[in-house]
Amino acid sequence: MAIKEILKTSNLQKSFSGIIAAEDINISVKEGEIIGIIGANGAGKTVFVNMITGYLKPTSGTIEFNGSDITGIKPREATHIGVCRSFQVSQVFMSMTVKQNLMIAMSLAKKSGSQLLNPIDDENLSKECDKILKQYNIIKQKDLIVSTLSQGMRKLLDIAMAVVGEPKILLLDEPTSGVSVEEKFGIMDIVISALKKSGTTVLFVEHDMEIVERYVDRVMAFYQGQIICDAPPKQALKDKKVIQYVLG
Amino acid sequence: MFKGILKEQTIQVGIGFVFIVVLLGTFILPEWMSNNFMYGLSRGLAVLGLMILWRTNLVSFGHALYYGFGAYAVAMAQKYLGVTDVFLRIIIAIAAAGLLGFVLGFILRRYREIFFAMLSLAFSMVLYGLLAKAEFLGSTDGMSISPSTMFGFELGRFGLFYFIGFVVILSLIFAHAYLRSSLGHLTTAIMDNEIRVEYLGYSVEKAIHIKYVISACLAGGAGGLMAAALGQVDPDSMVLWSVSGELVFVTIMAGLGNILAPFVGAIFFEFIRTYAYEFAPQAWQMIIGGTLLAIIFFLPGGLWSLFQKINPFKKEKK
Ligand SMILES: Nc1ncnc2c1ncn2[C@@H]1O[C@H](COP(=O)(O)OP(=O)(O)OP(=O)(O)O)[C@@H](O)[C@H]1O
Ligand SMILES: [Mg+2]
Numbered sequence: 367m368a369i370k371e372i373l374k375t376s377n378l379q380k381s382f383s384g385i386i387a388a389e390d391i392n393i394s395v396k397e398g399e400i401i402g403i404i405g406a407n408g409a410g411k412t413v414f415v416n417m418i419t420g421y422l423k424p425t426s427g428t429i430e431f432n433g434s435d436i437t438g439i440k441p442r443e444a445t446h447i448g449v450c451r452s453f454q455v456s457q458v459f460m461s462m463t464v465k466q467n468l469m470i471a472m473s474l475a476k477k478s479g480s481q482l483l484n485p486i487d488d489e490n491l492s493k494e495c496d497k498i499l500k501q502y503n504i505i506k507q508k509d510l511i512v513s514t515l516s517q518g519m520r521k522l523l524d525i526a527m528a529v530v531g532e533p534k535i536l537l538l539d540e541p542t543s544g545v546s547v548e549e550k551f552g553i554m555d556i557v558i559s560a561l562k563k564s565g566t567t568v569l570f571v572e573h574d575m576e577i578v579e580r581y582v583d584r585v586m587a588f589y590q591g592q593i594i595c596d597a598p599p600k601q602a603l604k605d606k607k608v609i610q611y612v613l614g
Numbered sequence: 615m616f617k618g619i620l621k622e623q624t625i626q627v628g629i630g631f632v633f634i635v636v637l638l639g640t641f642i643l644p645e646w647m648s649n650n651f652m653y654g655l656s657r658g659l660a661v662l663g664l665m666i667l668w669r670t671n672l673v674s675f676g677h678a679l680y681y682g683f684g685a686y687a688v689a690m691a692q693k694y695l696g697v698t699d700v701f702l703r704i705i706i707a708i709a710a711a712g713l714l715g716f717v718l719g720f721i722l723r724r725y726r727e728i729f730f731a732m733l734s735l736a737f738s739m740v741l742y743g744l745l746a747k748a749e750f751l752g753s754t755d756g757m758s759i760s761p762s763t764m765f766g767f768e769l770g771r772f773g774l775f776y777f778i779g780f781v782v783i784l785s786l787i788f789a790h791a792y793l794r795s796s797l798g799h800l801t802t803a804i805m806d807n808e809i810r811v812e813y814l815g816y817s818v819e820k821a822i823h824i825k826y827v828i829s830a831c832l833a834g835g836a837g838g839l840m841a842a843a844l845g846q847v848d849p850d851s852m853v854l855w856s857v858s859g860e861l862v863f864v865t866i867m868a869g870l871g872n873i874l875a876p877f878v879g880a881i882f883f884e885f886i887r888t889y890a891y892e893f894a895p896q897a898w899q900m901i902i903g904g905t906l907l908a909i910i911f912f913l914p915g916g917l918w919s920l921f922q923k924i925n926p927f928k929k930e931k932k
Pocket of ligand 2 (some may be wrong): 411412413454539
């Protein structure tokens with residue numbers, strides 16, 4: 367049985383008052399693939415993630431998810447169909463505690479309608495929440511207000527909040543930036559192995575090539591809004607253009 | 615939604631507080647003081663409504679729109695349907711204001727900050743203008759409200775006081791249940807980060823709309839109770855922009871710390887207003903303004919923060 371194509375873009379383009387931030391983006395992603403997105407600053411990686419997840423509307427071109435057109439959907443519609451994301455600058459609830467943040471994410475993912483009127487500190491949910499906090503190694507900080515945390519920890523929380531939505535495809539924008547060198551691999555081990563187990567397709571933006579080499583099935587290299595290379599990591603990291611425009 | 619709520623400290627303290635106020639008001643205090651307690655409890659509902667909005671950083675400068683709408687709903691139900699039953703009165707007031715809030719909510723939910731605040735004010739001024747012109751409702755003189763009844767018997771002043779206490783307790787329970795729920799926690803979440811809420815799959819506008827309707831219902835309930843308590847409705851004391859201003863004033867003065875704070879604040883406000891009138895009939899606004907300044911400078915968390923400092927059983931905010 368052929369592996370299903372989960373995401374496909376055709377001639378995706380985005381320009382901001384004349385400046386082209388994405389051009390001719392044609393990709394095809396299979397279910398369960400782990401893809402690394404690389405590129406220098408300003409290459410258009412975040413713009414790409416933003417278009418897929420409905421934060422930005424493409425100027426032209428189409429995005430297909432599981433065979434249906436999702437071009438220009440709203441962020442919450444993206445979440446509903448299973449397209450979730452984390453952010454380059456973590457987007458969390460700064461004045462609440464770590465646990466409250468995750469509890470909100472979990473209850474919005476698991477409850478609906480009038481269930482949302484039940485108390486948030488439901489016992490089962492709370493236990494499950496602690497388990498996840500432990501997994502992400504932020505259990506000790508669970509009662510701290512998020513604004514007092516380091517960038518790295520906020521990042522982890524941000525990712526955890528996206529993952530509890532049980533996405534079909536998850537886009538992570540620089541999940542390890544701001545995370546200390548010693549912690550990087552530990553975190554990626556946790557995140558990627560959990561996502562692999564659930565068969566989630568992952569696209570993540572990453573500057574650290576060691577991480578890319580270790581975790582991804584395929585690399586997409588961006589340069590000036592275009593994909594200049596789309597290949598397995600061994601091949602991509604040796605590609606002349608990639609070396610010149612991304613790694614150089 | 616209400617599971618175990620009577621075991622929560624906030625609610626127990628709240629019920630105790632209302633009991634004390636009602637007992638003081640009906641058995642111990644002289645009538646003028648007792649009136650201040652009764653009006654404070656009633657108007658506290660509207661302040662609670664504002665507080666719930668405020669927790670999302672949404673300030674309404676026009677909440678007298680719902681307060682007045684609730685009051686006039688009671689007046690109209692009396693005039694056209696002969697309704698004097700106190701249960702019907704409060705239900706009509708809440709339903710009318712809630713319905714108006716629901717309709718206007720579709721507009722308001724798209725705005726934030728000063729636009730939200732001023733848009734509410736604009737709507738309240740429209741209502742004021744309509745009421746001041748509406749001769750069938752007594753124009754600027756308003757209408758008098760006949761004494762409330764319950765199951766056909768006249769309720770009397772004390773009976774009404776008990777009833778107000780009862781409504782306040784129900785509202786405290788409802789507000790607390792809402793704020794402790796997942797939906798209620800979105801309150802702070804939306805203030806912190808709307809984008810994230812959308813990416814968690816919930817519509818920020820919808821959450822604000824729900825909150826807005828709840829807030830309108832509370833303000834409408836307050837108006838309905840005040841119409842019954844004062845025996846009179848008129849545009850100047852129910853819908854004018856200064857009434858909205860007072861509600862905002864009391865919200866700041868009371869603080870956002872606890873759902874009881876609005877009632878404490880509203881009662882306190884009735885007293886300063888009475889005393890200010892007494893001491894300086896020409897310049898009572900100065901005294902009220904001075905009080906607010908003092909609170910902003912010395913008690914930025916509002917009156918409630920004073921209670922928290924001396925509170926024997928400290929409790930997290932709810
Ligand atoms: N909202 C916007 N308005 C105007 N220009 C934008 C906007 N967002 C992005 N751009 C431009 O689009 C280009 C691509 O930006 P993008 O944020 O995607 O880069 P990136 O590859 O994510 O870089 P980095 O590694 O620094 O995060 C940049 O030139 C940027 O200035
Ligand atoms: Mg970026």
